[in-house]
Amino acid sequence: MSRISQVIKTRQASGGKIVVPYLVAGDPDLGTSLRLMHALVAAGSDIIELGVPFSDPSSDGEVIQKGAERALARGTTLLQVIDLVAQFRTTDPDTPVVLMGYLNPVEILGYEQFVNSASEAGVDGVLLVDMPPTESPPLAGMLADAGLDLIFLVAPTTSETRARLIASQCTGYLYYVSLKGVTGAAISDTDSIARNIGLLKTFADVPIVIGFGIKDENSAASLAKLADGVVIGSALVQKIAGLPASDAEDTEIEASVSLIGAIRKRLDQTG
């Protein structure tokens, strides 16, 4: 069983929900990202989605675009992001880390080197937003051989036939996109989310988390009820945007992840 599945199982055994924060690696710099990762774990995160910055993030809203621009202004590369995970692993052997980003940096690095370095660094899963299952076979096979999970998105526009295909290819967890739009937009239709998740649960063997548009404890609590957990991206990246470009005080780091602590607390209360 992968580290991701293990962590989810443990949390669920105690009746809890999975909290998955997303941050852009290298925003505002790699040293701060490492401190943020540890702070996120301390605040009650189960899994960390580490965004690999890309120059053309066409599925992301403005907040995450700006985070990527800040990281790229520092010259952050995919190999540095993988190295960040290796550093994180030296003191945290338990918290799963998922690399989330776009395909091109992985293509240019080369699938083999990517899978080998990621696996060696202690990465647990990969989510590439512009690599649908039909285009994934060469990389999917290599990730599976290395024991890394490959996570896919299901959107409100995804047909049932296609959702079944995606669920059958997906390992670790399935990421349900709560809205038609980009990351950080506003959720408008909770009923259809409930309906779609209900359907997904009838055939998906993996846990389901919901992301895009979760802003606070209330939205986290109302969506967590429908699934196994929630992803918090833009709302966290917005807080991180307020940090100094380097050498943030410990209190500033803690303050920027306090949203995650508040969500953890609320979800634990509401079960």
Add this chain to the structure above:
Amino acid sequence: MLSKDVESRHISNADPLEGPDRLGHFGPYGGMFVGETLVAAVEELAEVYERLAADPDFWEEFHRDLKYYVGRPSPLYFAERLTSAAGGADIYLKREDLNHTGAHKVNNTIGQALLARHMGKTRLIAETGAGQHGVASATVAARMGLECHVYMGSEDIKRQAPNVYRMKLLGARVVPVTSGTKTLKDAMNEALRDWATNVDTTYYMIGTAAGPHPYPKLVRDFQSVIGREARQQCLEQIGRLPDALVACVGGGSNAIGLFHPFLHDSEVAMYGVEAGGLGLQTGKHAAPLSDGRPGVLHGNRTYLMTDAGGQIRDTHSVSAGLDYPGVGPEHAWLKDIKRVQYVAATDEETLHAFHDLTRMEGIIPALESSHAIAYAMKLAAELGPGKQIVVNLSGRGDKDIQTVAAIDGIEL
């Protein structure tokens, strides 16, 4: 289901010139690399297009619009004085600059507007660099009474003020894009974000033969009217097929439109001319086929201008319409199988060609098309007398006179 898809990908390329396969692949290039929210939309478009492309009534309507609204066929013109100046092969110009709206772009927007109408979409979005595709999109939107939003980099809005005003006159909303490099690629990112948000009502009119399947195929099919006419005109006017075709390549829609109907004519050589900017060796250019590598951007795998870490590099070209870091996937494939040779013309060579054609033939070419003219003059000298070259004059240059004047130090 998946394993069958993969299988079909590997057995489909019996004839390497007959791409794409069912999933949009030209060899290893092309494909459908979009976020999950858009997959249903591109799949729906692929289905609708497959159905309509098999329907003669659809093509009849398309060709009726091209004849009575665009003004086709465009002439094939023998450029006698340019030929003398080049000192070799005869140079013929395929006059896409004479189309309504002044460029080849309208062939595609006419076709895609028909698709949008068949799909019941009420809102058009488009990205534009030089503004030619934006104008062509705003034009068909006006004609069909559809809402139209054109995404344009804020840098390009500054460079192409006349086209911005043209779009506004036509009733389109021009949305400035301030992210990234503030040029065409960022406009495309923003259009993709809009599409994901408004996917139920919106048709995304991509302006070149790139992007996710089925765009590279359907844009090529609509633009192939250029090559079909040129082929027929060569047979009628010259009495045989030409020795070479030359076209500029940004995303590559005018080039693939000219080339495609000639691909099986092995005696016809083909040259795609990329934007060499300040020179390939300077890195300041927009020539991914000449100096790039395969990667994935904007829905397809193709040659890209990308750095060692996989970030998309800034491009440079004197012509906003070629200032794009990718290229259509069919060109990537035609390069690899060596059916088309891809070369580059620098800004300087391009400006010379712009002035030459203007002064010798009384035709002001778009800066994009001037790249093709520049290379064709070189090629004419190499091939020598008795040979024939067809150059795609993809657009007229009125939009560029401010740029050229500024470079020549003239204040208008």
